[in-house]
Amino acid sequence: MRYGLPRSPSPSPVRRSSRRRSTFGLPSDSESDFEGPSTESDSELSSPSSLSSDSFCYESESAVPPPPPRPKREPRSPAEQRHVEDTVAAIRLRTRHHDPYEEWEKQTRKDAFHTARRAQVQTRLETQGRSTQRHTQELQKLAAIHAQQVAEVQSQLAALQVRQQADVNTLVSSWQEQDKKFSDRIEGVIRVEEEKLRVKLEAERKAREEAERKRKEEEERRKAEEEKKRLEEEKAQKQREAEAAAKREDEERERLRREKLDAEEQGRVQLGMSLAEEDWVHARETLKNLKAGSMKKVKGDKQLKSQWGAIRRQITPKIGQLTHDIDSVMRITQQIIDIICPPSPLSQDIYFAALSSLAKAILLQAETEVTAEKRSAIPLAMVAAKLLGTLVGFPDIFFAKLVQRSGGWPVPTAIPSTDSDGTVWDEEQRTKAMGYQINENQRESLSDHVMRVSGMMRVYFLVLAAPVPQPLDKMFQLPRFWTYFARMMGDERLLETAVAAEVLHAALDVGGMEAKFIWGNQWVKLLELLYEGATAGISGTAGKLLGGQTPEGKAARVRVQLQIERIMQATSLR
Numbered sequence: 001m002r003y004g005l006p007r008s009p010s011p012s013p014v015r016r017s018s019r020r021r022s023t024f025g026l027p028s029d030s031e032s033d034f035e036g037p038s039t040e041s042d043s044e045l046s047s048p049s050s051l052s053s054d055s056f057c058y059e060s061e062s063a064v065p066p067p068p069p070r071p072k073r074e075p076r077s078p079a080e081q082r083h084v085e086d087t088v089a090a091i092r093l094r095t096r097h098h099d100p101y102e103e104w105e106k107q108t109r110k111d112a113f114h115t116a117r118r119a120q121v122q123t124r125l126e127t128q129g130r131s132t133q134r135h136t137q138e139l140q141k142l143a144a145i146h147a148q149q150v151a152e153v154q155s156q157l158a159a160l161q162v163r164q165q166a167d168v169n170t171l172v173s174s175w176q177e178q179d180k181k182f183s184d185r186i187e188g189v190i191r192v193e194e195e196k197l198r199v200k201l202e203a204e205r206k207a208r209e210e211a212e213r214k215r216k217e218e219e220e221r222r223k224a225e226e227e228k229k230r231l232e233e234e235k236a237q238k239q240r241e242a243e244a245a246a247k248r249e250d251e252e253r254e255r256l257r258r259e260k261l262d263a264e265e266q267g268r269v270q271l272g273m274s275l276a277e278e279d280w281v282h283a284r285e286t287l288k289n290l291k292a293g294s295m296k297k298v299k300g301d302k303q304l305k306s307q308w309g310a311i312r313r314q315i316t317p318k319i320g321q322l323t324h325d326i327d328s329v330m331r332i333t334q335q336i337i338d339i340i341c342p343p344s345p346l347s348q349d350i351y352f353a354a355l356s357s358l359a360k361a362i363l364l365q366a367e368t369e370v371t372a373e374k375r376s377a378i379p380l381a382m383v384a385a386k387l388l389g390t391l392v393g394f395p396d397i398f399f400a401k402l403v404q405r406s407g408g409w410p411v412p413t414a415i416p417s418t419d420s421d422g423t424v425w426d427e428e429q430r431t432k433a434m435g436y437q438i439n440e441n442q443r444e445s446l447s448d449h450v451m452r453v454s455g456m457m458r459v460y461f462l463v464l465a466a467p468v469p470q471p472l473d474k475m476f477q478l479p480r481f482w483t484y485f486a487r488m489m490g491d492e493r494l495l496e497t498a499v500a501a502e503v504l505h506a507a508l509d510v511g512g513m514e515a516k517f518i519w520g521n522q523w524v525k526l527l528e529l530l531y532e533g534a535t536a537g538i539s540g541t542a543g544k545l546l547g548g549q550t551p552e553g554k555a556a557r558v559r560v561q562l563q564i565e566r567i568m569q570a571t572s573l574r
Helices: 014-021 042-044 049-052 078-095 100-227 227-265 266-272 276-300 300-322 326-340 348-371 374-388 394-406 427-433 444-467 479-489 498-519 521-537 552-571
Strands: none
Touching: 078 276, 078 479, 100 227, 276 300, 276 348, 276 394, 300 326, 300 348, 326 348, 326 374, 348 374, 348 394, 348 444, 374 444, 394 444, 394 521, 444 479, 444 552, 479 498, 479 521, 498 552, 521 552
């Protein structure tokens, strides 16, 4: 294929004129008649070399010089004239001739182009067909692989279901076996309890028969005494007079004791000592002030109550997480301190309410855990001792809550007939003040009360003996251990109860050995008096034994006796 571009017109007027006159070096039809053969100068002017030698342009048409005059030539001969004309005719014929080869070549190129284009379209269509076929084959292959994988997954799921069913069957069989064992164990416990109940009922029947026998004997004896009534009237009168004298003597002794205590009051104040009644009144007033003050405000304000509840929910799990590990004790103690004493201090009401909840959590843990395992009282007492020496106001609140939940045994003292403010108790208030729990208007049994109080008091005695970096409040110092035994031995009413025997056993188990090395012979004398009360009778009176005549008191009395023997034997070996 040929391509041609038009030539730009030349700015030279000479070139334009020469181009208009040029006919490929031959004269035009108009010139052939009157122009002669070209001369050498003409050929030079018309040649490309001469034309292309111009290297300048005229400024305007007027500046173009006129062409030089043509030199006159000799006229051509007729032969020359015919030759020129034939030549011009041949040239003209040549320029107007259409070459069939060139036309064929052009047509051939066009056909070849169309043929190549059709081949290209055909090739593209074939390529697209093969690509589509290959894509279809790949999709079929992927579908086959997917189907195979689905089948494998289904087979694995089926195998997994089989294994799962086998595991379920195994678990069901194990559960059934455990249920059977549990049922057998329950039935065994029921049989044991039924046997215990039968033995208890038999014992009660025998006791009733014995009471009936004694009643009959008493009736017979009363009949015999009625016959001797006249003879014994004088003796009875003397006996009444003796009893009245003894009563007056007791009253005089009590009056003298009070006068002595009143006389020694100033000395006790100087020494920081107090009476048991005073300690109980102080704990009772602290508890009443706490309930009527901070606790009442916190419970009456919804926002304060919500904040207090959040603190209480953080404290209770911490106490339940205590173990015998010293790191656990120190970590939990610090966490409790951080809860109650955060960077931004709590308000006074929230602070005292949080201390009350902390004391209650410790005592509840002592009631439940220490009853089942005595060793669990050790970490609990370590935490309590650390908190008593760190938290301001906690000693008074803790002792008040201890008195609330265990009665007068932390002092120890018998609950008076009136409250600390002189108000007369009603039956329910006095029962609660004595430390008994009331559930559904029923007071807890004596055995439950004894175990619960002994658990809390064991923690209290461990706090008294705990090593601390600085002295605690006077109610939690080691001298209270001696004071506790001295007060207990001075009140026969307390010694005759089952709780007293159990609490004394807990105290001897915790600090009896250490007290021997602190107070020496004085402690030995006190243990002798206690041993006499457990064996012969309190103050040598037959029938008035430590712990009384209840089953719980008898068991606790034996434990106190064995504990005293163990302490004395251990100290003698040293």
